Amino acid sequence: MKMSAGIGLMIPCVLLLLNSGAVLANQVVNGTLGGSVYFYESIPFADPVLQWTFKNTIIAQRFPGGSPVCLNQFTGRCSLYVNGTLRLEDLRLSDDGDYHFSAQYPNSTFIKQSTYGLRVYTPVSDVKLTSNASELVWPGLDSVSLNCSARGADVTYSWSLQGAPLPQDHNYHLSENNTVLTISPVSDKDNETFTCTAKNWINSETSNGVSFNLASPVSSVTLTSNTLGSYIWAGEESVTLHCSAKGSAITFLWKLNGEPLPADSRYYLSHGDSPPHSNLFISPVYRNDTGNFTCEASNLLGNEESNALSLNLAWKPEDKIQCTVGPIGQDVELGCSWSGGQPAANVSLIFGNITDTKTNNITSKVPYNILRGSTLTCLGDQLGRTSQCEIVFGECQICPFEKSGLFYARYIFISSEPPKPLGHNNDKITETTVGGTLVLTLNLVNGLPANFTWRTPEGILTNTKVENTNFSSILRISDVTIKDAGKYECIAKNIIGSQTFTFNVQVKKNGLGGGEIAGIVIGVLAALFLIGIIVFFIVKKNKRSADNKRLNEPEDHLDFPTYATVNKQNGGVAETSMTNKQEDDKDDVKYAVLNFPNNSSIKGTSPPPVETEYSTVKSASQR
Numbered sequence: 001m002k003m004s005a006g007i008g009l010m011i012p013c014v015l016l017l018l019n020s021g022a023v024l025a026n027q028v029v030n031g032t033l034g035g036s037v038y039f040y041e042s043i044p045f046a047d048p049v050l051q052w053t054f055k056n057t058i059i060a061q062r063f064p065g066g067s068p069v070c071l072n073q074f075t076g077r078c079s080l081y082v083n084g085t086l087r088l089e090d091l092r093l094s095d096d097g098d099y100h101f102s103a104q105y106p107n108s109t110f111i112k113q114s115t116y117g118l119r120v121y122t123p124v125s126d127v128k129l130t131s132n133a134s135e136l137v138w139p140g141l142d143s144v145s146l147n148c149s150a151r152g153a154d155v156t157y158s159w160s161l162q163g164a165p166l167p168q169d170h171n172y173h174l175s176e177n178n179t180v181l182t183i184s185p186v187s188d189k190d191n192e193t194f195t196c197t198a199k200n201w202i203n204s205e206t207s208n209g210v211s212f213n214l215a216s217p218v219s220s221v222t223l224t225s226n227t228l229g230s231y232i233w234a235g236e237e238s239v240t241l242h243c244s245a246k247g248s249a250i251t252f253l254w255k256l257n258g259e260p261l262p263a264d265s266r267y268y269l270s271h272g273d274s275p276p277h278s279n280l281f282i283s284p285v286y287r288n289d290t291g292n293f294t295c296e297a298s299n300l301l302g303n304e305e306s307n308a309l310s311l312n313l314a315w316k317p318e319d320k321i322q323c324t325v326g327p328i329g330q331d332v333e334l335g336c337s338w339s340g341g342q343p344a345a346n347v348s349l350i351f352g353n354i355t356d357t358k359t360n361n362i363t364s365k366v367p368y369n370i371l372r373g374s375t376l377t378c379l380g381d382q383l384g385r386t387s388q389c390e391i392v393f394g395e396c397q398i399c400p401f402e403k404s405g406l407f408y409a410r411y412i413f414i415s416s417e418p419p420k421p422l423g424h425n426n427d428k429i430t431e432t433t434v435g436g437t438l439v440l441t442l443n444l445v446n447g448l449p450a451n452f453t454w455r456t457p458e459g460i461l462t463n464t465k466v467e468n469t470n471f472s473s474i475l476r477i478s479d480v481t482i483k484d485a486g487k488y489e490c491i492a493k494n495i496i497g498s499q500t501f502t503f504n505v506q507v508k509k510n511g512l513g514g515g516e517i518a519g520i521v522i523g524v525l526a527a528l529f530l531i532g533i534i535v536f537f538i539v540k541k542n543k544r545s546a547d548n549k550r551l552n553e554p555e556d557h558l559d560f561p562t563y564a565t566v567n568k569q570n571g572g573v574a575e576t577s578m579t580n581k582q583e584d585d586k587d588d589v590k591y592a593v594l595n596f597p598n599n600s601s602i603k604g605t606s607p608p609p610v611e612t613e614y615s616t617v618k619s620a621s622q623r
Contacts, residue, residue, distance in 0.1 A: 026098075028117040031091045032202050039116040041084030041101055048103040048112075052086050055097060060086055064106060088118070096120040124152035127198045129207035136248060137212045138300050143184035148207055150198035158199075162192040186212060215248035221297045223306035231314040231343075231383060238283035243295035243306055245276050250297045252278035257291040287315055287342075314383060317341035317360075321380040321387040322470055324449055325495050328365060335363040336378030338387060345382035351375070391448070418497030420445040426502040432484075433508050438477040440488060440503045446471055448494040457486030482507050 031037040043050075047064040060080040062068040068080035073094075079087040084103055088095065096118060103112040127150040137144060148157050157178040159166050166172050166181075170189065173182040183190060193209040226240045243252055252271065254261040261267060261280075268281040278295060292308035317340045324335035336349045337360070344359035352374055354364055371393040380387040422443040432438045444450055452473035454466055467474045473492070477484055485507040491500050 026115045026117060028119060030119050030121060031088070031095070033091055033093060033120060033122045035091050036087060036089040037091065037118060039086040039088075039099060039101065039114075041086070041103075041114065043082070043084045043103055043112070046105055048105045050080060050082075050084050051102050051104075052080065053100045053102075054095075059099075091118075091120050093120050093122070121153045121200070121202055122151060123202040124150050124155055124198045124200055124205045126151045127196065127205045127207040129194065129196050129210050131210050131212075133212050135213060136215050137186050138215045139186055139188050139190075141300060142186050143182065144186055144212065146181040146183075146194055146196070146210060148179050148181075148196035148198065150205065150207075152198065152200050152202070154200045155198045156200070158197045160195050160197070161190075163195070186214070188214065190214065215299065215301060216246070217301040218245055218247040218250060218297045218299055218304045221245040221295065221304045221306040223293065223295055223309045225309055225311070227312065229312060231312050232285050234285050234287045234289075234313050234315040234342075237285055238281065239285055239311060241280040241282075241293055241295075241309065243278045243280070243297070245297035245304070245306075247276060247297065247299055247301075249299050250276040251299070253296040253298070254278070254280055255294045255296065256289075258294075285311060285313060287313065289313065313342060315342050316382065316385065317345050317380070317387075319470070320446075321347065321378050321389050322449055323376050323378045323389040323391045325371075325376070325391060327368070327495075330368070331365045332368045332371060333363050333365050334376050335361065336380070336389075337361045338378075338380035338382075341382050343382070345380045348379040348381075350377040350379065417447065419450045419492035419494055419499050420447065421499070421501055424501055427504070429504045429506055431506045431508060432480050433510050434480055434482060435510065436480050438475075438480050438484060438505065440475040440490070440505075442473045442490045442492065442501055444471040444492060448496060450492045450494040453491040453493070455489040455491070457484070457488070480507055482509075 029037045029039065049064065050062040051058060052060040057072055059072055059074040060068060060070045060078050062080055070076065070078040070080065074088065077089050084101060099116045099118060101114040130147050131144060133144040159181055171184050173184065190212060191214050193211045195207050195209050197204055197206045222244050224242050232239050266282055266284065270279045282289060289311055290313055292310050294306050294308050296303055296305045317338045321336060321338040324337065326333050334349065334351055336347045338345045338347050339360040346357055346359060347362050348355065348357040349362045349364055351364060351366065356362055356364060374393050376391040378389050422445050424442060430440065449470035452468050454475050463478050465476045473490055475488065485505050488503040488505060489500050491498055
């Protein structure tokens with residue numbers, strides 16, 4: 001009973017204390033989005049009515065002897081304990097605010113009240129780092145800004161480079177709230193990864209990494225060829241030059257002998273970026289591609305030139321190999337020539353027991369008297385490409401030789417002959433105009449090499465140019481005048497003999513009128529008429545003369561020269577007799593009046609009894 005009396009006295013005291021109006025002070029509780037918080041209360045005894053309100057709405061309550069319940073927006077998200085403590089779960093931003101608690105005892109007017117302030121905070125999340133940098137950043141030239149963003153309350157920001165704090169001695173500039181980092185200008189040191197970290201009192205989170213595509217300067221410029229040092233035949237083959245380099249956004253400039261590559265349809269350029277390179281395709285290669293090719297690689301940071309590369313060009317000698325023969329004193333110089341090639345051709349001379357080889361040209365001196373019945377062979381070889389010629393020295397029909405005079409008579413070889421024209425017409429008329437250019441061309445059939453001499457109406461003029469090869473000659477006259485009209489002669493001579501070829505040139509004034517043209521036509525027609533009359537009488541006369549001559553002597557050999565002995569008798573009227581004696585061949589040209597009586601002439605004639613003919617007799621050296 002004493003104990004019961006003690007307890008009975010305690011309850012009135014507690015009630016008295018509660019009834020004294022004591023209320024717990026407001027408390028602020030921090031919570032995180034999605035988290036949970038407790039509002040702690042303590043009711044030591046009795047079984048009061050418990051009630052929690054939020055924004056004037058009951059959210060939890062318990063009646064004496066009953067079970068606690070959560071109402072409205074906190075249904076399923078709260079727990080109410082018998083001592084009045086309230087637990088809120090799965091916090092939302094809308095849960096932020098003040099919460100009021102009250103406890104009312106039965107049979108009593110006492111009510112206990114408390115107020116709690118809930119602050120719902122958002123943790124840091126969605127931290128992102130972005131950059132305004134272009135695809136390629138040029139160190140020393142470009143500036144870049146990085147922006148760090150995050151979700152959360154009371155967030156602060158910090159920056160790092162490759163996981164370490166930003167260097168202090170660099171061009172880094174931070175905004176007031178540290179969300180923007182500006183790098184001005186970017187340098188080579190900024191070639192690593194940037195990150196930012198966002199944090200508040202709840203948590204921290206690091207962003208994605210951002211790195212720059214820093215441009216690099218030009219380096220390692222190298223020029224190579226697909227020919228691997230082998231010869232490239234000009235006019236026949238193609239070649240590809242390859243220029244490679246290291247660096248960013250490189251452009252290439254090709255050069256030949258230090259100058260930009262000339263415009264030429266044979267040059268084709270192509271480029272690529274992975275890795276940077278440029279190709280020069282030349283098709284076909286020409287002789288003027290001789291020299292040093294280089295390529296220059298450049299970008300915004302500088303430039304560099306490659307090594308020099310020259311093409312290993314080859315081209316054939318001009319024309320075919322030539323066999324030559326020429327007198328030197330009492331001997332003969334045999335020669336083989338195949339020059340003008342790159343590389344120089346090997347030329348071999350073979351004659352009897354003589355065999356010798358040199359490049360381009362080779363000669364050998366031999367006595368003239370060993371030519372008869374021999375063969376000169378010339379062989380040319382240029383990198384496996386060959387050419388051959390021969391001169392066969394047959395038995396000569398007439399081979400006089402005078403040692404004291406040191407001259408040669410004409411050799412007549414079975415396999416050789418004097419120069420022969422290729423499609424030339426001595427009667428052709430070449431027309432040109434005053435002030436123009438006259439071009440006369442003589443082409444020979446390939447045989448023995450020839451020398452050429454031109455004769456013009458006025459001699460060789462200052463405005464005349466002659467171009468010769470072994471088998472052709474071209475005469476050019478610029479600024480033609482009326483005086484340049486007339487007959488031109490080209491004398492072609494080889495070791496066998498010579499021939500003269502005629503060119504008939506007419507020079508017209510520019511802009512002939514109709515009357516002048518008509519006059520020319522009438523004049524030409526009149527000339528043709530007169531020529532026809534003259535030809536008629538000449539043919540008639542020649543026919544009569546031919547009828548009066550008979551050539552019956554079997555000893556007449558047309559293949560051998562016949563010499564005339566002139567006997568000056570009978571008061572200057574010379575009679576002749578025919579002979580084959582060499583000593584009768586004189587140097588001078590003689591004119592003889594040949595009297596052929598009907599009964600005494602070596603060659604029989606028919607009347608009239610005496611007929612006078614004029615003949616020209618030349619020495620053997622002139623044949």
